[in-house]
Amino acid sequence: MTQPRIVAFLVMRTTAVVLAVLVVGHFAVTHLVNDVAETGSSFVMQRWSSALWLAWDWTMLAAALAHAGAGIWLMIDEQAPATRPRRLYHAALVVTIGVLLAVGTAALTIAGTR
Amino acid sequence: MTALAVEIERSDSEARRHFTVEVGEPTMVLDVLLALQRTDASLAFRYSCRVAMCGTCTIRVDGRPVLACRTPVLLGADGLLLEPLAGLPVVRDLIVDTTPFSTAWRSVEPWFTPRADAEPRVLAADDPSREAIESGLDCISCGACWTACDLAGAEHRFLGPAALNRAMTLAADARDGARDRRLRLVSQEGGVTRCHYIHGCSGACPKGIDPAASIRRLRRWSIGAGR
Amino acid sequence: MSALQVVFVAALTALLLGVVLFSAFTVRAALVVRPTTARGSWLVRIGRASNRDVQRWAFVAHRATGVAVFAFLLLHVFDVALFTLSPARFDDVHELYGTAPMRVFECLLFFAILFHTFNGLRLVLLDVAEIRLSTARRLLHVAVALTAVAGTAASVVILKPVVA
Numbered sequence: 001m002t003q004p005r006i007v008a009f010l011v012m013r014t015t016a017v018v019l020a021v022l023v024v025g026h027f028a029v030t031h032l033v034n035d036v037a038e039t040g041s042s043f044v045m046q047r048w049s050s051a052l053w054l055a056w057d058w059t060m061l062a063a064a065l066a067h068a069g070a071g072i073w074l075m076i077d078e079q080a081p082a083t084r085p086r087r088l089y090h091a092a093l094v095v096t097i098g099v100l101l102a103v104g105t106a107a108l109t110i111a112g113t114r
Numbered sequence: 115m116t117a118l119a120v121e122i123e124r125s126d127s128e129a130r131r132h133f134t135v136e137v138g139e140p141t142m143v144l145d146v147l148l149a150l151q152r153t154d155a156s157l158a159f160r161y162s163c164r165v166a167m168c169g170t171c172t173i174r175v176d177g178r179p180v181l182a183c184r185t186p187v188l189l190g191a192d193g194l195l196l197e198p199l200a201g202l203p204v205v206r207d208l209i210v211d212t213t214p215f216s217t218a219w220r221s222v223e224p225w226f227t228p229r230a231d232a233e234p235r236v237l238a239a240d241d242p243s244r245e246a247i248e249s250g251l252d253c254i255s256c257g258a259c260w261t262a263c264d265l266a267g268a269e270h271r272f273l274g275p276a277a278l279n280r281a282m283t284l285a286a287d288a289r290d291g292a293r294d295r296r297l298r299l300v301s302q303e304g305g306v307t308r309c310h311y312i313h314g315c316s317g318a319c320p321k322g323i324d325p326a327a328s329i330r331r332l333r334r335w336s337i338g339a340g341r
Numbered sequence: 342m343s344a345l346q347v348v349f350v351a352a353l354t355a356l357l358l359g360v361v362l363f364s365a366f367t368v369r370a371a372l373v374v375r376p377t378t379a380r381g382s383w384l385v386r387i388g389r390a391s392n393r394d395v396q397r398w399a400f401v402a403h404r405a406t407g408v409a410v411f412a413f414l415l416l417h418v419f420d421v422a423l424f425t426l427s428p429a430r431f432d433d434v435h436e437l438y439g440t441a442p443m444r445v446f447e448c449l450l451f452f453a454i455l456f457h458t459f460n461g462l463r464l465v466l467l468d469v470a471e472i473r474l475s476t477a478r479r480l481l482h483v484a485v486a487l488t489a490v491a492g493t494a495a496s497v498v499i500l501k502p503v504v505a
Contacts, residue, residue: 016462020462023458035439035502036438036499040432064414071407100418111424
């Protein structure tokens with residue numbers, strides 16, 4: 001059994017490597033390969049008709065949220081005293097990450113099943 | 115001999131801060147302090163061995179934590195600023211209360227616990243683990259790394275580079291009977307996951323230890339280390 | 342501007358302001374407790390910071406860029422999710438991405454992403470291999486150089502349509 005903080009550290013590093021490819025790739029596709037003005041709804045519709053891009057986007061979202069969640073959790077640990085406000089910040093972080101994951105997953109599911 | 119302007123951070127705001135001292139080459143910062151104490155007997159600082167063995171005289175010189183006894187004064191510099199170590203409560207002038215540092219040190223159980231089977235009894239002279247152990251053992255717990263670290267100090271609850279380097283030194287030893295327990299201790303909040311590669315410690319250590327590398331090694335060992 | 346566009350711009354401005362404040366807070370925190378050079382105002386002290394402290398500033402920049410990219414993600418998830426509600430509304434907001442000020446923002450965002458990526462990969466490398474202090478510093482120089490080159494090249498591509 002690995003300690004939870006070490007697990008968080010491993011999540012941080014694993015998602016980092018995944019994101020280095022997915023995020024830079026995403027930005028390159030939407031800003032460099034295509035001009036950003038041409039990435040309107042028709043572009044999105046075309047892209048999300050492919051399961052590969054749906055998988056890319058969802059993996060990117062989940063990895064980014066895990067990565068940011070672990071990072072901000074640590075930042076709260078470092079900056080806030082170990083009292084009630086800290087637990088409140090942690091709770092707010094979990095809720096924010098949860099909402100983003102839910103909204104993103106819902107959007108991709110609806111787009112994928114349409 | 116050259117005149118050198120010295121500014122000292124005093125705990126009493128009324129006390130004299132600015133001094134001028136005649137220095138020749140070579141002069142150590144500690145020599146300057148001893149000379150100034152003859153001018154102002156109320157000036158408080160700590161020292162003991164004078165040869166970088168005891169880790170008592172650590173202060174900040176121009177912002178950097180160093181051993182006063184081994185830091186030469188640069189002639190021609192536009193002055194010297196001497197301050198107490200950061201991240202520790204000031205007792206008086208250049209003397210700090212090292213309790214937070216010692217508490218962190220103690221919390222990693224910094225003593226050798228032999229294995230129940232007492233095997234191996236000795237590490238051979240050419241044992242590869244000796245490299246990490248012997249460099250780690252050079253620590254004189256002077257506190258320079260604590261001051262140089264952005265995360266150490268009561269406000270961030272980080273054990274700090276010295277304590278973790280000590281834990282690494284013991285855990286690297288095949289004869290350590292408390293390895294798993296130690297790795298669990300440093301995997302808690304305030305342990306190895308608090309290091310963010312600022313490398314302040316490695317740059318400041320007067321004994322040339324690389325505590326940041328020690329922490330990373332310890333973290334690698336912590337992967338899979340029991341509950 | 343449509344109401345949705347106003348909401349988007351307002352949210353982006355608020356997030357940007359938050360990121361700037363957070364960055365200033367992080368920089369000050371790094372200076373107040375652990376000054377790199379003891380004298381002068383905090384701006385002077387940043388200016389005097391030497392190569393010895395370069396990894397401290399990498400840490401500060403890594404935090405700031407991480408928070409900045411997350412702040413954008415906070416908004417981006419919602420503006421993309423608009424697509425499933427109505428492609429027309431999505432296009433309405435998306436039009437903004439092509440405007441000149443937004444393109445400048447996108448360039449800055451890409452610089453942040455690139456620095457966070459290259460520096461982050463450096464940190465992963467430090468974890469995996471035994472790397473000495475001097476090598477770690479040199480790797481950081483490489484990361485910064487890569488960020489500068491790739492970021493500038495990308496900025497040329499992104500800004501070209503509005504400059505021409």
